[in-house]
Amino acid sequence: MHIMICSFPVYSHMISLLTTAKNLVLEGHTVLFCSDASFREEVKKTGAAYSRYDFELHRDIEIDNNIDNAFFAFSVRILQATNEYMPRLLSEAQLFKPDCILYDSFAYWGKVLYKKLCIPGIRSVTNYPFNKECYEQDSSIFLRYILNWKKNIDEQSIDHHRMLLRGFSRHISRKYLDKLIFDIFELTSGSGDYNIVYSCSELHSNANLFDDSYHFVGPYLQDRIIKNKYVEAVYTDIYIALGSMIKERYDLYNQFIDLFSCTKWKVILNIGTSDERRLNKASENIKIVKYADQLHLLSNCGVFITHGGFNSINEAIYFGVPVLVIPMYTDAFFSANEIHKRKIGVRIDLDDIPSALDLSLYCIEKEKIYKEQVNNYSAIWKNTDSKRKIFDIIYSVI
Numbered sequence: 001m002h003i004m005i006c007s008f009p010v011y012s013h014m015i016s017l018l019t020t021a022k023n024l025v026l027e028g029h030t031v032l033f034c035s036d037a038s039f040r041e042e043v044k045k046t047g048a049a050y051s052r053y054d055f056e057l058h059r060d061i062e063i064d065n066n067i068d069n070a071f072f073a074f075s076v077r078i079l080q081a082t083n084e085y086m087p088r089l090l091s092e093a094q095l096f097k098p099d100c101i102l103y104d105s106f107a108y109w110g111k112v113l114y115k116k117l118c119i120p121g122i123r124s125v126t127n128y129p130f131n132k133e134c135y136e137q138d139s140s141i142f143l144r145y146i147l148n149w150k151k152n153i154d155e156q157s158i159d160h161h162r163m164l165l166r167g168f169s170r171h172i173s174r175k176y177l178d179k180l181i182f183d184i185f186e187l188t189s190g191s192g193d194y195n196i197v198y199s200c201s202e203l204h205s206n207a208n209l210f211d212d213s214y215h216f217v218g219p220y221l222q223d224r225i226i227k228n229k230y231v232e233a234v235y236t237d238i239y240i241a242l243g244s245m246i247k248e249r250y251d252l253y254n255q256f257i258d259l260f261s262c263t264k265w266k267v268i269l270n271i272g273t274s275d276e277r278r279l280n281k282a283s284e285n286i287k288i289v290k291y292a293d294q295l296h297l298l299s300n301c302g303v304f305i306t307h308g309g310f311n312s313i314n315e316a317i318y319f320g321v322p323v324l325v326i327p328m329y330t331d332a333f334f335s336a337n338e339i340h341k342r343k344i345g346v347r348i349d350l351d352d353i354p355s356a357l358d359l360s361l362y363c364i365e366k367e368k369i370y371k372e373q374v375n376n377y378s379a380i381w382k383n384t385d386s387k388r389k390i391f392d393i394i395y396s397v398i
Contacts, residue, residue, distance in 0.1 A: 001029045001398055004098035005048070006089070006110030009036040009055050012243060012311045013104050013126045016198055016220045020102065020124075020390060022046040023223065027391075032096050034089065051092055053085050071330065072168060075186075079176035082109040089113050099398045108186055112177075120397040123192035125214075127310050128331035128338075131191065132183075133209035194397055196390060199314050200380055203338050215393055218384030219314035224295060237265035238361070239297045240305040242272075242328075243312065252326075252353070254280045256305075259354045261286060265302075268292060295319075303364055305357075308332030308339075308347075317344065320378040322370040324360050326350055343373045 003024055007017050014035070021031050025047035033048040036055050043050045086109060093113060101121045103110020114121030139158045173182045183191065194213055201207035201216040240256055242249060253271055260267045261283035270292045271279070282288055294312070298304060298319040306312045308325040313335045316323045323345035325336035336347040346360040364370045 001100070002096060002098045003029055003031050003394075004093060004096060004101050004113075005031060005033045006101060006103040006107045006113065007033065007035045007039070008104040008106035008126075009039055012309055013106060013124075014039055014042070015224075015311065016126060017102065017104060017124055018042055018046055019220055019223050021048045023387060023391070024048075024394075032092065032098070034092075053088065055081055075168075075182070076172055076176075078106065078108050079172055079182060082112055083176055085109045086112060086116075090116065093117055100394065102394075103192075108182070111186075111192055120194070121192050122194045122196060122393065122397060125195055125197045128334040129195075129197055129204070129210065129214070130331065130334060131210060134206050137206065137209065194393060196393060198386070199310065200377075200384060202377065202380055203313075203317075203342075205338060205341070215389065217389040217393075218386040219311075219318050219381055220386045220390070221295065221315065221318055222385075223387060235266070235300045235302070236268050236297055237302045238267045238305060239270070239292070239294075239301050239303075240267065241270040241292065241294060241312065242307045242326075243309045248274045250274065250278050252350075255354050255357075257282045257286060259357065268297060270294075303361060304345075308335045310335060313339065314381070317374060317377050318381045320371070320375045322364045322374050324348065324357070324364065326353070342377070343369050344377060345370060345374070 001024075003021075005017055005021055007014055017033075018039075021033050021043070022045075024031050031046070031048035032051055033043045033046065034051040034053055035043055037052055040050055040052070089109060090113070098117070098119060100119060101110050101114035101117070103114070103121065103123060105123055105125045105127060111121060111123070139161070169182055176182070192213070195215065197214055197216045198218070198220050199216060200218050204210075204216070207216065238260065242252070253269065253274065256267075256269055257280045264285060267286045269282075269286060269288050271288060271290060273290065276288060276290075279288065295315060298315055298321050301319070301321050303324055304312070304316045304321045305324045305326065306316070307329075308327040309332060313323065313325075323339055325332070325339050325345060325347045326349075327333040327336040327347065328350060339345045340347040346364060348356040348360050
């Protein structure tokens with residue numbers, strides 16, 4: 001088989017597609033992997049052929065209908081990129097002759113490509129899925145967490161935003177797409193013909209609202225764990241990481257440092273590409289790193305403080321680590337609510353740090369229910385053969 005992969009070049013969105021590419025190549029299939037230059041070497045390691053496109057996420061965007069909202073701006077940027085990439089992707093596809101397109105949930109160009117080629121397409125859903133049915137059941141959640149609506153939410157505001165969403169979808173479809181209609185839910189749910197969701201349905205309160213095109217395959221971690229042949233990590237009381245898309249939150253980092261410098265807890269704070277010189281002085285019990293093998297650390301960790309990214313949540317559950325979630329954008333709020341509801345961990349709001357952080361850690365440490373609950377879910381996660389499920393879907397499509 002010839003499989004063409006269209007990725008969204010952010011690590012949390014790439015990791016599952018890279019693992020799938022490697023496994024496809026090992027099974028004798030030919031893979032063309034499209035991504036930006038920052039992942040070139042990672043793609044080559046999989047054995048797949050590499051095709052480059054450059055995605056500039058933070059481009060200045062003017063929205064014609066005066067909607068001042070980051071989610072709408074992101075939608076416009078995705079459609080701009082789709083227009084930019086499509087001529088080259090079509091040209092490469094004509095030479096490669098793919099049997100199937102595998103594409104990330106944010107890489108809308110992958111959906112346009114398989115529609116134009118009239119071949120199967122499989123969507124890789126790396127965020128907490130939220131579809132139209134979820135919206136109809138509770139529109140207020142979408143307004144509050146996706147559109148960041150701060151005002152009181154009533155029936156009038158919900159009706160207003162339904163009209164706004166329909167109008168916005170029609171507007172940007174006319175401007176950027178040829179014949180296809182862009183649905184605003186494209187970026188919050190897998191709405192392809194086939195959709196792979198990298199979690200278990202047990203973590204989704206509205207799993208019953210997704211039809212048979214959605215496949216909850218579980219966390220795709222086994223290959224990564226086996227590959228690294230982990231020796232159990234030295235125990236860490238608290239591991240803190242805010243994800244690959246949240247950068248330079250020095251206010252938060254310094255709050256963590258000030259709070260935990262007064263304790264005996266062993267803490268690892270992952271600051272990514274942020275400048276360590278802008279941080280407060282940390283005590284000896286706090287180790288500040290720019291990179292950490294997250295799976296390795298979670299294999300022997302007391303509590304994980306996270307922004308609530310879909311991958312991070314599933315990794316923590318897999319290793320049976322209670323989580324303290326500080327959601328900061330879109331789908332992280334959904335994940336945080338699910339975690340809190342199931343007592344796998346605690347959700348706290350950004351404005352409530354540090355007082356709520358201290359109290360929440362005390363609760364997780366003292367109340368056994370959190371560890372018991374996360375261990376129950378961990379057993380489900382570990383008994384799920386994600387790789388086999390993914391390949392069954394691919395083989396059934398082609």
